[in-house]
Amino acid sequence: MSAMPYLSIRDLHIATASGKPLVRExxxxxxxxxxxxxxxxxxxxxxLTCLAALGLLPRELSxxxxxxxGGAPMPLCGGRKARKTRQGRAAMIMxxxxxxxxxxxxxxxxxxxxxxxxxxxxxxxKPGRWQAALEEAGFPEPSxxxxxxxxxxxxxxxxxxxxxxxxxVEAPFLVADEATTDLDAASQARVLxxxxxxxxxxxxxxxxxxxxxxxxxxxxxEAAVMRDGRILDRGDVFEMFDNPGDAYAKALFGAHxxxxxxxxxxxxxxxxxxxxxx
Amino acid sequence: MLYYILKRLALLVPILLAVSLVVFLILRLGQGDPAMSYxxxxxxxxxxxxxAVARTELGLNRPLPVQYLDWLGxxxxxxxxxxxxxxxxxxxxxxxxxxxxxxxxxxxxxxxLAASLPLGVISxxxxxxLPDQLVRGLSFFGVSIPxxxxxxxxxxxxxxxxxxxxxxxxxGLSHMILPAATMSLMSLCINxxxxxxxxxxxxxxxxxxxxxxxxxxxxxxxxxxxxxxSLIPVVTAVGMHVGELFGGAVVAESxxxxxxxxxxxxxxxxxxxYPVMQCFILIMTLLFVVMNLGVDILYxxxxxxxxxxxxxx
Amino acid sequence: xxxxNMARRGLVVFACLVILVLGLSxxxxxxxxxxxxxxxxxxxxxxxxxxxxxxGCDHLxxxxxxxxxxxxxxxxxxxxxxxxxxLVLGFAVGVTAGFLGGKVDSALMRVCDVFLTxxxxxxxxFMVGVLGTxxxxxxxxxxxxxxxWYARIIRSLALxxxxxxxxxxxxxxxxxxxKTAWLHILPPIFAxxxxxxxxxxxxxxxxxxxxxxxxxxxxxxxPEWGVMISDARQFVWTHPELIMYPxxxxxxxxxxxxxxxxxxxxxxxxxxQEAAH
Numbered sequence: 001m002s003a004m005p006y007l008s009i010r011d012l013h014i015a016t017a018s019g020k021p022l023v024r025e026x027x028x029x030x031x032x033x034x035x036x037x038x039x040x041x042x043x044x045x046x047x048l049t050c051l052a053a054l055g056l057l058p059r060e061l062s063x064x065x066x067x068x069x070g071g072a073p074m075p076l077c078g079g080r081k082a083r084k085t086r087q088g089r090a091a092m093i094m095x096x097x098x099x100x101x102x103x104x105x106x107x108x109x110x111x112x113x114x115x116x117x118x119x120x121x122x123x124x125x126k127p128g129r130w131q132a133a134l135e136e137a138g139f140p141e142p143s144x145x146x147x148x149x150x151x152x153x154x155x156x157x158x159x160x161x162x163x164x165x166x167x168x169v170e171a172p173f174l175v176a177d178e179a180t181t182d183l184d185a186a187s188q189a190r191v192l193x194x195x196x197x198x199x200x201x202x203x204x205x206x207x208x209x210x211x212x213x214x215x216x217x218x219x220x221x222e223a224a225v226m227r228d229g230r231i232l233d234r235g236d237v238f239e240m241f242d243n244p245g246d247a248y249a250k251a252l253f254g255a256h257x258x259x260x261x262x263x264x265x266x267x268x269x270x271x272x273x274x275x276x277x278x
Numbered sequence: 279m280l281y282y283i284l285k286r287l288a289l290l291v292p293i294l295l296a297v298s299l300v301v302f303l304i305l306r307l308g309q310g311d312p313a314m315s316y317x318x319x320x321x322x323x324x325x326x327x328x329x330a331v332a333r334t335e336l337g338l339n340r341p342l343p344v345q346y347l348d349w350l351g352x353x354x355x356x357x358x359x360x361x362x363x364x365x366x367x368x369x370x371x372x373x374x375x376x377x378x379x380x381x382x383x384x385x386x387x388x389x390x391l392a393a394s395l396p397l398g399v400i401s402x403x404x405x406x407x408l409p410d411q412l413v414r415g416l417s418f419f420g421v422s423i424p425x426x427x428x429x430x431x432x433x434x435x436x437x438x439x440x441x442x443x444x445x446x447x448x449x450g451l452s453h454m455i456l457p458a459a460t461m462s463l464m465s466l467c468i469n470x471x472x473x474x475x476x477x478x479x480x481x482x483x484x485x486x487x488x489x490x491x492x493x494x495x496x497x498x499x500x501x502x503x504x505x506x507x508s509l510i511p512v513v514t515a516v517g518m519h520v521g522e523l524f525g526g527a528v529v530a531e532s533x534x535x536x537x538x539x540x541x542x543x544x545x546x547x548x549x550x551x552y553p554v555m556q557c558f559i560l561i562m563t564l565l566f567v568v569m570n571l572g573v574d575i576l577y578x579x580x581x582x583x584x585x586x587x588x589x590x591x
Numbered sequence: 592x593x594x595x596n597m598a599r600r601g602l603v604v605f606a607c608l609v610i611l612v613l614g615l616s617x618x619x620x621x622x623x624x625x626x627x628x629x630x631x632x633x634x635x636x637x638x639x640x641x642x643x644x645x646x647g648c649d650h651l652x653x654x655x656x657x658x659x660x661x662x663x664x665x666x667x668x669x670x671x672x673x674x675x676x677x678l679v680l681g682f683a684v685g686v687t688a689g690f691l692g693g694k695v696d697s698a699l700m701r702v703c704d705v706f707l708t709x710x711x712x713x714x715x716x717f718m719v720g721v722l723g724t725x726x727x728x729x730x731x732x733x734x735x736x737x738x739x740w741y742a743r744i745i746r747s748l749a750l751x752x753x754x755x756x757x758x759x760x761x762x763x764x765x766x767x768x769x770k771t772a773w774l775h776i777l778p779p780i781f782a783x784x785x786x787x788x789x790x791x792x793x794x795x796x797x798x799x800x801x802x803x804x805x806x807x808x809x810x811x812x813x814p815e816w817g818v819m820i821s822d823a824r825q826f827v828w829t830h831p832e833l834i835m836y837p838x839x840x841x842x843x844x845x846x847x848x849x850x851x852x853x854x855x856x857x858x859x860x861x862x863x864q865e866a867a868h
Contacts, residue, residue: 104507151583165492300709422842434834520710
């Protein structure tokens with residue numbers, strides 16, 4: 001584990017143009033080779049936080065605070081400087097992958113333009129590289145995928161293509177915003193397996209945003225609970241599950257465990273063991 | 279894709295048949311006594327005898343379905359009869375004037391598309407700022423001005439006051455500008471609004487966000503992805519514009535004395551020259567149907583979701 | 592932002608006032624027009640604006656203002672007739688097709704499709720050409736060329752509403768089929784129909800005046816704005832104001848209806864923007 005956080009967020013405040021606060025006093029640290037999970041309901045500000053981390057906040061919102069990504073300061077207002085900072089440092093995978101791809105462009109086009117934007121010269125921007133990334137993302141026949149249009153693929157496949165796009169630019173850090181939310185159980189498991197593999201094998205750092213506690217339990221090393229734009233509780237994931245500090249967090253975890261309630265009194269470890277397999 | 283084209287082409291036949299039936303029915307319903315107008319235009323006094331002869335000649339004594347089939351058969355052989363006024367074959371006369379109208383309409387369509395594109399894009403990119411408000415304001419005026427009024431306004435400003443452009447007649451580019459502008463302004467404004475709406479929707483789409491996240495420059499995101507997705511749906515609007523352009527051509531030809539098929543048709547209406555009228559509507563509708571078919575095929579080709587229907591993995 | 596909203600609201604109020612004034616003028620034309628619109632007086636040929644003739648006289652010495660006022664009757668009246676005709680026909684066909692479905696729906700939609708295959712203005716020209724000129728035939732022609740578009744939109748609205756929860760709930764609760772229709776579906780459909788019609792009135796008016804401009808509409812000497820422009824076309828070099836007055840009248844009327852229609856649509860149903868043009 002590296003000593004310095006790869007992504008460091010200090011005192012992040014985000015508000016609408018009219019002053020309504022959306023994210024308040026958020027402080028987070030994420031490390032390479034570790035997964036930081038953010039749990040919260042919709043509207044808790046978790047997506048905005050990760051957009052801010054990538055310099056993708058919509059222009060209408062105002063933000064203050066300090067974000068350091070991979071050693072470089074990330075401008076909160078977005079724009080060209082944010083793009084330059086983001087490139088090569090972090091990539092994103094998102095919810096509802098079908099809507100994230102341009103419907104009239106092939107997968108090949110998406111790869112080519114992503115690398116071109118990264119500054120890769122034409123001589124190196126070739127199918128070989130794209131197929132290697134697709135293979136790593138779990139596609140045994142990557143050449144077939146390249147010629148397809150997004151509508152010709154399933155959500156689960158597209159999610160893995162998004163991961164492949166993150167791999168092809170060699171980003172050491174991944175932001176996964178509700179990446180498994182729309183997927184069926186089988187696809188979800190595949191994606192989570194892949195993410196775990198990337199963490200172990202490539203030492204990637206992952207910021208994992210979700211409202212699904214089983215995903216957190218499966219993948220996260222640290223977790224933070226967000227509500228109404230604030231971080232209520234933060235820490236090691238095992239401790240959070242066993243001993244949530246905040247009342248809301250307690251209720252959240254409590255509700256989750258009640259889904260897995262078993263007759264014998266073995267306690268938390270048993271339940272977590274069950275989730276790892278689900 | 280091929281299947282789509284063939285299917286649409288096959289549908290063309292019943293559509294055109296239905297069109298011909300409607301035209302024929304309107305013709306017969308409204309004609310009053312075709313024999314009478316024929317005689318009147320030929321300058322023959324409508325005695326009972328002359329009427330009877332005319333009726334037999336024009337085949338008006340036979341039952342209606344027979345008349346229709348006979349008429350349809352003739353139309354299929356491109357025999358639309360002779361003008362009551364000039365006695366020349368109608369199709370020949372219409373085809374003589376038609377190219378002039380097509381040139382004007384084509385230029386108008388070009389103006390509509392070429393001008394609405396930058397206006398729509400700028401309007402969207404500068405949303406709610408001055409350029410957008412100017413374009414929206416002008417658009418609003420543009421769709422409220424009747425084309426026959428606009429034509430004279432343009433003549434007054436550009437021909438009379440500024441003396442830049444001629445006000446009458448057919449000719450080169452300088453003769454085409456005012457009539458084409460008259461015809462295209464409304465469609466131009468509607469199209470610019472459409473492009474603006476599409477672009478605004480696509481600028482905030484998720485794939486635009488994902489493209490930015492992947493590191494694409496704003497220029498790339500807008501110029502490649504947003505623009506492509508915004509313009510493809512506009513293709514279907516072209517069909518609607520062509521319909522308006524045909525109507526606008528009739529008015530523009532009247533104002534600017536452009537010798538096209540619209541002006542010819544209007545004089546045929548004054549003269550109750552039924553053969554000309556029927557050929558006019560059939561030809562114009564045929565052109566309209568073919569244009570729409572072309573537009574639909576183009577759209578199906580451009581959008582891979584339609585082009586590759588049935589090939590989902 | 593605030594200023595923009597106020598300006599917009601101001602415009603809408605202005606539009607309503609314009610329509611009201613025009614409507615009233617049209618209705619009260621015989622009472623308020625200073626002269627008879629047909630009164631030819633060649634001694635007053637091209638007379639400039641004066642107290643007697645506030646907008647001057649045309650090439651036949653007829654009072655322009657009076658002709659404009661009477662012209663309003665023709666324009667507004669014919670458009671009202673067309674709108675009424677289309678609303679009734681489009682509504683009847685659309686609701687029947689949408690609600691009954693099946694073979695009736697297919698048959699009605701085929702009929703609509705045939706009408707939609709023609710370029711509208713050309714078809715209207717042809718109808719007038721065949722049926723004869725005159726304002727009644729113009730109204731008929733414009734109505735028959737426009738209704739199909741409405742019928743289609745109403746049908747899709749009826750279809751979407753047919754399966755909505757509240758309709759299903761009403762049927763389950765025992766309301767008869769007809770009663771269900773009348774109480775639950777028709778009011779929202781009618782509202783959206785009114786919005787569409789308002790937005791389209793400008794278009795209809797331009798077709799009516801356009802046909803009249805071409806000489807295919809009202810018979811002279813009946814005043815109509817399109818005809819007035821046509822009458823004055825030969826004087827565009829010497830007396831352009833004779834074209835400007837009626838042209839501006841059409842422009843202002845169309846603009847007022849467009850403003851009103853836009854405002855109604857924005858207020859009542861933003862989703863309708865996709866269904867229309």
